[in-house]
Amino acid sequence: QVELAESGGGLVQSGGSLRLSCAASRPTLDHYVVGWFRQAPGKGREGISCINIYNGTTYYDDSVKGRFTISRDSRDNAKNTVLLQMNSLKPEDTADYYCAIRIDADDCTAQELCLTGGRGMVDYWGKGTHVTVSS
Numbered sequence: 001q002v003e004l005a006e007s008g009g010g011l012v013q014s015g016g017s018l019r020l021s022c023a024a025s026r027p028t029l030d031h032y033v034v035g036w037f038r039q040a041p042g043k044g045r046e047g048i049s050c051i052n053i054y055n056g057t058t059y060y061d062d063s064v065k066g067r068f069t070i071s072r073d074s075r076d077n078a079k080n081t082v083l084l085q086m087n088s089l090k091p092e093d094t095a096d097y098y099c100a101i102r103i104d105a106d107d108c109t110a111q112e113l114c115l116t117g118g119r120g121m122v123d124y125w126g127k128g129t130h131v132t133v134s135s
Helices: 110-115
Strands: 004-007 010-013 018-024 033-039 046-052 058-060 068-072 081-086 095-102 129-134
Touching: 004 095, 018 033, 018 095, 018 129, 033 068, 033 081, 033 110, 046 068, 046 110, 058 068, 058 110, 081 095
Parallel strands: 010 129
Antiparallel strands: 004 018, 018 081, 033 046, 033 095, 046 058, 068 081, 095 129
């Protein structure tokens, strides 16, 4: 069992920035694929940014490309944490944001995890953090 805890959500004005964190209950994410997903009111869940920790490849949905950056926390005491830096936020980025992991990085690319919306690919989900971007 792996528990995921998201943090960093909140209210920000359009054009502002937030950094979301996803911390796992295991000491490292070395062989995992980690994704950030969001669900806006009345819409389905979408994968916006995913990273294969094992080989470093990343994927971004077109809606966030160039504005969001996914990375692994580089601090020695945070090898279990993945970050999502969100810049130039827009009102349409308002949503609940979830992180999720697939434990086996050998049979899942970052793109696959995101494009499937996590369906059938995710082993564990976090409980989410809410982001509101005001206009």
